[in-house]
Amino acid sequence: MIQxxxxxxxxxxxxxxDHADLTLHSGWKVGIIGSNGVGKSSLFxxxxxxxxxxxGELKLPESAIISHMAQEVSATSKLALEFLLDGDKELxxxxxxxxxxxxxxxxxxxxxxxxxLERIDGYRAEARAHQLLNGLGFKVGDAEKPVASFSxxxxxxxxxxxxxxxxxxxxxxxxxxxxxxxxATLWLEQWLKSYPGTLLLISHDRDFLDNVVGHIVxxxxxxxxxxxxxxxxxxxxxxxxxxxxxAAFEKQQExxxxxxxxxRRFRAKASKAKQAQSRLKELERMEQxxxxxxxxxxxxxxxxSDKTSSPLLALQHTELGYxxxxxxxELSLTLTPGERIGLxxxxxxxxxxxxxxxxxxxxxxxxxxVCGEHLRIGYFAQHQLEALDPEASPFLHLQRISPKATDxxxxxxxxxxxxxxxxxxxxxxxxxxxxxxxxxxxxxxWQRPNLLLMxxxxxxxxxEVCxxxxxxxxxxxxTLILVSHDRHxxxxxxxxxxxxxEGEVKPFDGDLDDYQQWLNQYRRQETxxxxxxxxxxxxxxxxxNEKKELKRQQAEKRAAxxxxxxxxxxxxxxxxxxSTSLSLIETxxxxxxxxxxxxxxxxxxxxxxxxxLKQALDQHETEWMEQLEALESREAELSASENN
Numbered sequence: 023m024i025q026x027x028x029x030x031x032x033x034x035x036x037x038x039x040d041h042a043d044l045t046l047h048s049g050w051k052v053g054i055i056g057s058n059g060v061g062k063s064s065l066f067x068x069x070x071x072x073x074x075x076x077x078g079e080l081k082l083p084e085s086a087i088i089s090h091m092a093q094e095v096s097a098t099s100k101l102a103l104e105f106l107l108d109g110d111k112e113l114x115x116x117x118x119x120x121x122x123x124x125x126x127x128x129x130x131x132x133x134x135x136x137x138x139l140e141r142i143d144g145y146r147a148e149a150r151a152h153q154l155l156n157g158l159g160f161k162v163g164d165a166e167k168p169v170a171s172f173s174x175x176x177x178x179x180x181x182x183x184x185x186x187x188x189x190x191x192x193x194x195x196x197x198x199x200x201x202x203x204x205x206a207t208l209w210l211e212q213w214l215k216s217y218p219g220t221l222l223l224i225s226h227d228r229d230f231l232d233n234v235v236g237h238i239v240x241x242x243x244x245x246x247x248x249x250x251x252x253x254x255x256x257x258x259x260x261x262x263x264x265x266x267x268x269a270a271f272e273k274q275q276e277x278x279x280x281x282x283x284x285x286r287r288f289r290a291k292a293s294k295a296k297q298a299q300s301r302l303k304e305l306e307r308m309e310q311x312x313x314x315x316x317x318x319x320x321x322x323x324x325x326x327s328d329k330t331s332s333p334l335l336a337l338q339h340t341e342l343g344y345x346x347x348x349x350x351x352e353l354s355l356t357l358t359p360g361e362r363i364g365l366x367x368x369x370x371x372x373x374x375x376x377x378x379x380x381x382x383x384x385x386x387x388x389x390x391x392v393c394g395e396h397l398r399i400g401y402f403a404q405h406q407l408e409a410l411d412p413e414a415s416p417f418l419h420l421q422r423i424s425p426k427a428t429d430x431x432x433x434x435x436x437x438x439x440x441x442x443x444x445x446x447x448x449x450x451x452x453x454x455x456x457x458x459x460x461x462x463x464x465x466x467x468w469q470r471p472n473l474l475l476m477x478x479x480x481x482x483x484x485x486e487v488c489x490x491x492x493x494x495x496x497x498x499x500x501t502l503i504l505v506s507h508d509r510h511x512x513x514x515x516x517x518x519x520x521x522x523x524e525g526e527v528k529p530f531d532g533d534l535d536d537y538q539q540w541l542n543q544y545r546r547q548e549t550x551x552x553x554x555x556x557x558x559x560x561x562x563x564x565x566x567n568e569k570k571e572l573k574r575q576q577a578e579k580r581a582a583x584x585x586x587x588x589x590x591x592x593x594x595x596x597x598x599x600x601s602t603s604l605s606l607i608e609t610x611x612x613x614x615x616x617x618x619x620x621x622x623x624x625x626x627x628x629x630x631x632x633x634x635l636k637q638a639l640d641q642h643e644t645e646w647m648e649q650l651e652a653l654e655s656r657e658a659e660l661s662a663s664e665n666n
């Protein structure tokens with residue numbers, strides 16, 4: 023249990039928490055939400071004992087192992103695999119002790135340490151590390167590369183993998199999807215669903231929160247408010263509270279009207295594609311949820327260009343790639359006014375390559391890029407945040423684009439992005455990642471594009487800005503091409519999907535649920551291909567002595583499965599015993615004579631026994647199934663390795 027009592031935190035002159043209370047039970051998965059600057063990351067620092075409260079008390083379970091995702095990683099020469107394994111401190115401690123015992127020829131101590139390795143599943147540590155790297159989008163062979171060879175975004179993924187590698191009791195994740203694509207986000211979501219410990223998750227991705235957490239902690243007004251349910255449930259609860267206020271109700275109606283207008287425009291296409299039905303359902307849900315955001319300071323929009331062309335942009339018989347290496351082949355694509363397209367595809371398949379070519383940053387290897395006469399592109403990508411002038415303010419950035427614009431018109435425009443007063447005149451260098459992203463979005467909106475190319479626009483944005491961006495893109499009348507790991511944004515802003523995979527770009531006839539199924543199949547095929555390749559290489563390279571050693575190791579691993587197999591058998595026997603006892607109780611409860619006044623106490627006792635047995639049976643059945651699944655999985659892995 024995590025318990026916060028009358029706790030206060032102040033950073034400089036800003037009070038983040040004022041005598042706040044919160045109780046979180048073990049095993050809960052909790053989303054931590056709140057606007058930028060309210061203290062979400064400071065709460066994590068408090069839990070990590072990196073920050074002391076000014077008043078109040080924090081209680082954590084004794085000996086609890088806390089794992090957290092660092093936001094930065096130094097450019098170490100250590101290999102990625104070793105970097106991940108270092109995340110499991112107990113594993114490393116046992117391995118070091120084992121080396122020492124073996125060097126001293128201490129057979130008794132060596133045996134004890136091998137048993138400890140088995141207890142913590144240490145023999146599968148490298149396999150688990152490779153699974154984490156694969157799930158987070160790393161390529162085969164990346165495990166043997168030094169950490170310093172990866173870019174900043176990929177190092178953040180390594181930090182995430184290292185945090186997951188730790189067998190923790192409490193896991194703290196601060197915006198884990200910021201540097202992930204959709205594929206890795208879907209994988210991480212599944213991993214976290216099965217995480218057995220207590221999870222505290224800061225995220226701006228509402229679908230991710232909805233699918234992972236069962237409680238929400240809202241940080242606002244220097245307090246911590248706990249809500250039961252996922253993010254959608256939180257929004258409904260907040261909306262119900264706000265709808266009681268007249269001013270809030272009036273703004274709510276304005277928001278609903280905007281969404282209804284969008285639905286009317288979209289409904290004509292609903293029968294043409296499967297994803298249309300999914301989007302209409304999502305929009306209906308948004309009608310209920312939108313009042314939760316009516317107090318948001320963000321009300322920006324993307325006004326369309328006064329002129330347009332048809333087509334706006336075309337790629338004719340092109341091949342796309344870098345330095346003569348083809349990534350996408352035989353591509354012809356024509357963009358017409360009003361199209362709204364989401365790009366799907368595995369990591370590294372070429373989505374960003376396509377966006378950069380459409381933008382003009384990358385020339386086609388072959389073929390032509392043809393622009394319409396009135397084409398005006400608004401382009402958002404993460405590197406544009408780095409391209410901002412750090413010494414210039416948001417006001418100066420816009421003034422440079424439009425020197426003749428009045429000061430008041432610029433200030434009014436920036437206000438819709440929550441840059442008021444001195445904030446509009448503050449150098450960008452002092453801004454957070456989210457604030458820089460809002461500056462970049464404001465520059466795009468100011469120039470009134472008729473084609474929006476957006477590559478992961480929600481990174482670093484909080485939930486309120488994500489909501490405002492969704493509404494702005496819904497109302498945008500131009501053409502939209504969107505790459506995003508945020509499924510809520512995709513569902514609510516695009517009409518169709520293009521699949522970028524295996525060197526091709528082609529229409530994807532399905533919705534995001536269909537894409538997840540496609541992705542699962544794609545990964546299975548990749549795994550099978552890799553296994554076949556590994557098997558053939560292994561057969562050519564293993565010597566007789568190596569094969570003998572491999573068989574010895576496999577025999578040891580089979581012996582190591584014995585305790586788990588015994589545990590499964592023990593649980594199976596317990597389930598059978600409980601089922602028999604429950605059956606006997608229910609037989610007695612079927613006796614009509616039991617339901618008389620004189621046997622009231624006996625009935626009450628039997629009913630209590632029935633309840634206790636059902637709870638025990640449910641608990642043991644769940645544990646039995648989990649252990650059985652673990653055993654079958656490990657036996658399958660061992661069998662596969664032996665077949666190789």
